[in-house]
Amino acid sequence: MKKTSTVEKTNWPITILLIIGCLTVFFPLYMAVIIAFKKPSEMTNDIAGALAFPSSWGFENFREAMEVTDFWNSLGNSLLISISTVLLAIIIHSLAGYAIGRNKAKSKFYNLAYLYIVSGMFVPFAILMMPLVKQTAQMGIGNWVGVIVLYVVFYMPMNLMLYSGYLTNIPVALEEAARVDGASTWRTYWSIIFPNMKPMHATVAVLTALSVWNDVMTPLVIMSGTAKNTLPLAQLNFQTQFGTNYNLAFASYLLALIPILIFYLVCQKQILNGVVNGAVK
Amino acid sequence: MINKKRAASGLAAVLAAAGLGLLLGGCGNGSDNGKVQIEMVHYKPEAVKAFEEMEKKFNETHDDIELKISSPKDAMTVLKTRFIKEDAPDIIGIGGDVNFSNFVDSDMLADISDFEGLSSIKQAYLDIDKNLEFIPMDGVYAVPYVANAAGILYNREMFEENNWEIPTTWDEFITLLDTIQASGQQPLYFGFKDTWTCLAPWNAMACDLAPADVCQQVNRGETTFAEEYRELSEKIIQLLPYAQADPYAYSYNDACTAFARGESAMYCIGSYAVPQILSVNPEMDIDSFVFPANDNADEQLLNSGVDLQFSVMKDCENKEAAYEVLNFLLEDETVQIYLNDQNAVPCKEGSFTLPSMLDGMKEYIEAGKMVDYQDHYYPAEMSVDALIQTYLMEGDTDAFLENFDVQWIRYNRDLIRKVQDYEAKHGSN
Amino acid sequence: MKNDRKRTFMMITIPVLVLFFVFNTLPLIKGFMYSFTNFKGYGSYDFVGLRNYIDLFQDARVGKSYLFTFKFALVGTLIVNVLSLIMALALNNKIRFKSALRGIYFIPNILGGLVIGYIFGFIFTYILPAAGKAAGIGFLSNSWLSSTKWAWFAIVVVAAWQSIAMNTIIYISGLQTVPEDVYEAGSIDGATGWTKFKSLTFPLIMPFFSINMVLCMKNFLMAFDQIVALTNGGPAQSTESISYLIYKNGMDGGQFGFQSANAVLFFVVIVLISVFQLTVLGKKEEQL
Numbered sequence: 001m002k003k004t005s006t007v008e009k010t011n012w013p014i015t016i017l018l019i020i021g022c023l024t025v026f027f028p029l030y031m032a033v034i035i036a037f038k039k040p041s042e043m044t045n046d047i048a049g050a051l052a053f054p055s056s057w058g059f060e061n062f063r064e065a066m067e068v069t070d071f072w073n074s075l076g077n078s079l080l081i082s083i084s085t086v087l088l089a090i091i092i093h094s095l096a097g098y099a100i101g102r103n104k105a106k107s108k109f110y111n112l113a114y115l116y117i118v119s120g121m122f123v124p125f126a127i128l129m130m131p132l133v134k135q136t137a138q139m140g141i142g143n144w145v146g147v148i149v150l151y152v153v154f155y156m157p158m159n160l161m162l163y164s165g166y167l168t169n170i171p172v173a174l175e176e177a178a179r180v181d182g183a184s185t186w187r188t189y190w191s192i193i194f195p196n197m198k199p200m201h202a203t204v205a206v207l208t209a210l211s212v213w214n215d216v217m218t219p220l221v222i223m224s225g226t227a228k229n230t231l232p233l234a235q236l237n238f239q240t241q242f243g244t245n246y247n248l249a250f251a252s253y254l255l256a257l258i259p260i261l262i263f264y265l266v267c268q269k270q271i272l273n274g275v276v277n278g279a280v281k
Numbered sequence: 282m283i284n285k286k287r288a289a290s291g292l293a294a295v296l297a298a299a300g301l302g303l304l305l306g307g308c309g310n311g312s313d314n315g316k317v318q319i320e321m322v323h324y325k326p327e328a329v330k331a332f333e334e335m336e337k338k339f340n341e342t343h344d345d346i347e348l349k350i351s352s353p354k355d356a357m358t359v360l361k362t363r364f365i366k367e368d369a370p371d372i373i374g375i376g377g378d379v380n381f382s383n384f385v386d387s388d389m390l391a392d393i394s395d396f397e398g399l400s401s402i403k404q405a406y407l408d409i410d411k412n413l414e415f416i417p418m419d420g421v422y423a424v425p426y427v428a429n430a431a432g433i434l435y436n437r438e439m440f441e442e443n444n445w446e447i448p449t450t451w452d453e454f455i456t457l458l459d460t461i462q463a464s465g466q467q468p469l470y471f472g473f474k475d476t477w478t479c480l481a482p483w484n485a486m487a488c489d490l491a492p493a494d495v496c497q498q499v500n501r502g503e504t505t506f507a508e509e510y511r512e513l514s515e516k517i518i519q520l521l522p523y524a525q526a527d528p529y530a531y532s533y534n535d536a537c538t539a540f541a542r543g544e545s546a547m548y549c550i551g552s553y554a555v556p557q558i559l560s561v562n563p564e565m566d567i568d569s570f571v572f573p574a575n576d577n578a579d580e581q582l583l584n585s586g587v588d589l590q591f592s593v594m595k596d597c598e599n600k601e602a603a604y605e606v607l608n609f610l611l612e613d614e615t616v617q618i619y620l621n622d623q624n625a626v627p628c629k630e631g632s633f634t635l636p637s638m639l640d641g642m643k644e645y646i647e648a649g650k651m652v653d654y655q656d657h658y659y660p661a662e663m664s665v666d667a668l669i670q671t672y673l674m675e676g677d678t679d680a681f682l683e684n685f686d687v688q689w690i691r692y693n694r695d696l697i698r699k700v701q702d703y704e705a706k707h708g709s710n
Numbered sequence: 711m712k713n714d715r716k717r718t719f720m721m722i723t724i725p726v727l728v729l730f731f732v733f734n735t736l737p738l739i740k741g742f743m744y745s746f747t748n749f750k751g752y753g754s755y756d757f758v759g760l761r762n763y764i765d766l767f768q769d770a771r772v773g774k775s776y777l778f779t780f781k782f783a784l785v786g787t788l789i790v791n792v793l794s795l796i797m798a799l800a801l802n803n804k805i806r807f808k809s810a811l812r813g814i815y816f817i818p819n820i821l822g823g824l825v826i827g828y829i830f831g832f833i834f835t836y837i838l839p840a841a842g843k844a845a846g847i848g849f850l851s852n853s854w855l856s857s858t859k860w861a862w863f864a865i866v867v868v869a870a871w872q873s874i875a876m877n878t879i880i881y882i883s884g885l886q887t888v889p890e891d892v893y894e895a896g897s898i899d900g901a902t903g904w905t906k907f908k909s910l911t912f913p914l915i916m917p918f919f920s921i922n923m924v925l926c927m928k929n930f931l932m933a934f935d936q937i938v939a940l941t942n943g944g945p946a947q948s949t950e951s952i953s954y955l956i957y958k959n960g961m962d963g964g965q966f967g968f969q970s971a972n973a974v975l976f977f978v979v980i981v982l983i984s985v986f987q988l989t990v991l992g993k994k995e996e997q998l
Contacts, residue, residue, distance in 0.1 A: 011804050018811050019811070022814050032825050044538065045538050045542070050832060095722045099720075100726075110719075115985065116730075119981045121928055122931075122984065124952075124953055126953070126956045126973060127744075127960075127969075128741060130362075131741055133365045135736070153729060154734075158925060185719075200883060203880060221359075224362050224366075225368055238824070239824065241553075242327075246828055249824055250825060250828075253825050261820065271882060271886065365752070383753070386753070388753065388754065474835075474941075529856035530856035531835060660964060661959070663963075664947070674858075691769075
């Protein structure tokens with residue numbers, strides 16, 4: 001059954017338009033890839049030369065980039081920070097989204113709490129930076145732990161919006177059924193609501209992971225003085241005031257892109273396999 | 282009851298991150314091994330290899346002191362955050378620029394006038410550092426280590442092929458530009474998209490066309506920029522017809538690549554650009570000459586400033602040990618490690634091997650005929666580079682100079698008040 | 711039972727609010743204090759009263775940055791929301807290579823500033839002008855990045871190219887809450903499709919539209935990375951955004967106190983805009 005429906009209904013015009021649209025991604029990506037394989041002496045300002053294949057497709061740039069960034073260590077730190085943040089975000093932000101989102105329409109307190117947290121999104125990081133550096137240092141979390149705590153707070157406004165927005169499409173009736181059976185609110189949440197928000201968990205995971213993965217500023221200022229590096233921090237190695245090694249930098253950026261791309265593709269499946277479609281309506 | 286417990290465990294989960302942090306935060310400060318620890322942070326990550334070699338050598342030869350050198354990226358931000366954390370290093374290696382002036386002004390650096398190594402430093406560089414103090418201070422706050430120099434870099438091969446002469450006056454320079462252009466080649470290439478490169482010709486020409494201490498003079502209310510910068514402004518804009526069209530579209534990197542590929546005969550930039558140029562064309566034969574901005578060759582001065590200098594922080598607990606580190610850094614062999622790695626000009630007296638691209642500037646360096654970069658006196662937030670870029674695009678000299686004076690007063694208000702208070706108290710000389 | 715529900719909600723909300731207060735509001739209050747000083751970011755400082763705030767309203771550069779930022783954000787938000795809604799509908803359709811296509815369109819969002827800066831710098835500086843000259847199109851034949859008239863739009867294009875992915879993901883996850891038969895018809899099959907989209911699909915994803923408007927507006931208002939990568943505020947200071955000024959002059963320069971005042975003002979302005987946006991969109995949500 002599945003076979004027939006997909007084959008018959010494939011919308012080819014849209015598929016083809018989307019494939020053509022991919023050129024807007026492929027062209028810059030192509031440039032990034034060939035630059036990652038070139039030697040600095042192959043860099044040029046003329047268009048034909050810049051778009052030409054590298055003289056050889058060796059992986060020396062990638063090897064050297066991994067060496068310069070201490071790749072496996074930095075990758076480990078980046079993974080540690082990203083994964084912890086994502087897990088905490090899914091647990092804490094979904095709970096907050098549930099508690100606040102379910103009540104903000106009726107209760108003034110929750111509506112204020114919602115606006116209070118969401119408006120925190122608009123505080124320019126630059127003004128928080130110095131006080132946060134001092135505060136985390138005084139609390140003894142001027143290290144990767146502090147970075148994770150800060151991320152959980154920084155992405156709370158966005159994720160709170162997302163979760164409470166998603167909840168408007170999950171009927172309260174679902175919970176009521178469980179409540180009639182005598183389940184507590186807490187248990188109802190974990191057994192009914194939490195699993196029903198699966199597509200949103202995946203979305204939150206992707207968006208949060210992405211922002212965390214690429215962020216330079218927070219680890220730079222909070223973790224300064226500790227010997228730990230994240231990937232984006234290590235990548236600053238390629239840029240100095242008076243010179244940039246684009247070839248090594250591009251190789252390194254392409255390497256750093258792979259884990260997050262895989263993560264996205266995994267989560268994307270979850271967004272689509274959401275249970276809401278069948279179960280709720 | 283169960284519900285309460287569950288809810289409470291939710292609370293615990295929320296606070297887990299913070300709590301975990303508090304527990305873990307305590308460790309990781311390192312253990313003592315009886316040695317005095319000296320930590321140095323410098324802002325030249327490109328020289329990390331040289332510094333690693335120095336660190337290793339120092340620790341091998343010293344039993345009582347352990348030196349730790351870190352070369353962070355974006356070092357100024359890192360340093361500022363470390364000050365906030367009250368976790369300042371013992372020695373900092375920064376440039377001789379407005380940041381140094383601010384650190385001195387904020388009373389963060391230790392007076393090191395009793396450090397003997399100072400006697401081996403060229404007087405010209407000590408003077409340059411002295412001039413960077415907003416208000417004349419008693420004492421010395423930095424050891425100049427290496428300098429860079431700016432002017433014109435030229436493609437020696439192209440010059441030899443065409444028999445072009447090195448110009449020594451502004452007229453000769455313009456004639457040379459005309460000759461090169463007439464031969465169908467590109468005389469100059471600018472990367473003005475990166476606004477800071479607008480400062481390269483500006484600084485180099487200012488050596489001959491404006492008093493070295495013009496900023497201090499203005500702060501004391503003795504003159505205006507409209508007066509002192511007029512000739513400089515009128516001359517810098519005359520360079521534009523000799524560069525590629527629309528120089529604001531091209532970045533510093535574009536300009537380095539173009540010069541390396543022989544697309545222009547000259548490039549108005551500092552010695553610091555040489556590694557980037559050579560990375561594109563390792564075979565290139567580059568030499569330099571001092572920017573001839575006036576008509577009297579004997580009066581011309583080289584644009585050179587302190588690129589790296591070391592200061593001991595006021596909070597440093599063990600000044601003796603810090604001096605020991607400075608002594609080590611100033612040993613001829615150590616200086617040479619840095620020079621070999623970075624094509625720099627040493628600030629120390631002595632016979633060091635200078636990189637060949639500085640051949641044309643050697644004479645000035647040896648004679649100490651040098652003036653600092655004007656922009657070392659400009660506050661970063663004023664974005665003088667962007668003002669110059671705007672001027673070059675719009676070409677209105679009067680408006681530019683008038684605006685310069687207005688902006689200067691706006692951005693240096695507190696400083697001007699301080700300087701004038703000082704003058705009132707101490708009398709100007 | 712009712713009490714259990716209330717208590718549970720409180721038990722969740724209070725710690726969250728505390729956490730948020732400690733790591734967001736508390737430092738904000740400290741930053742607010744700095745806005746009354748001439749603090750450089752280090753060393754000693756003096757209280758200067760309201761001087762920074764008075765200066766803000768007299769500083770032409772700050773004024774220019776507000777104009778630029780709002781023009782930039784308005785156009786950017788519009789472009790991104792229209793395009794990402796179309797993208798989400800298309801990608802949610804019965805198409806082939808779904809995963810591959812979704813993966814590909816996600817890539818722009820992951821590329822770092824250095825890569826974006828170099829590649830789009832090259833495209834705008836070399837490729838587009840060459841193409842413009844060859845085709846005789848006047849406004850393309852010079853680099854947009856060196857034109858005070860066009861540079862802002864070049865940044866819009868690149869920022870949109872990067873952020874469409876994120877807004878598309880949010881729309882796609884919103885579309886998952888719409889029953890299949892509704893959105894299937896609601897895409898491209900002519901008038902009936904459009905009507906269905908307008909009257910059926912769109913109302914259902916309205917909360918996601920609000921979220922995207924606010925998030926997108928926020929990202930464009932606070933644009934920083936793309937500006938640093940592409941123009942660094944130039945040419946002739948025509949693309950200095952508010953965040954760029956706050957960061958560059960507050961952190962790199964010695965204007966920490968003054969830029970803290972700027973940040974406070976900016977914060978108040980965006981909160982007002984967003985509360986307005988949320989209220990208006992919220993009313994719309996209820997109506998639909």
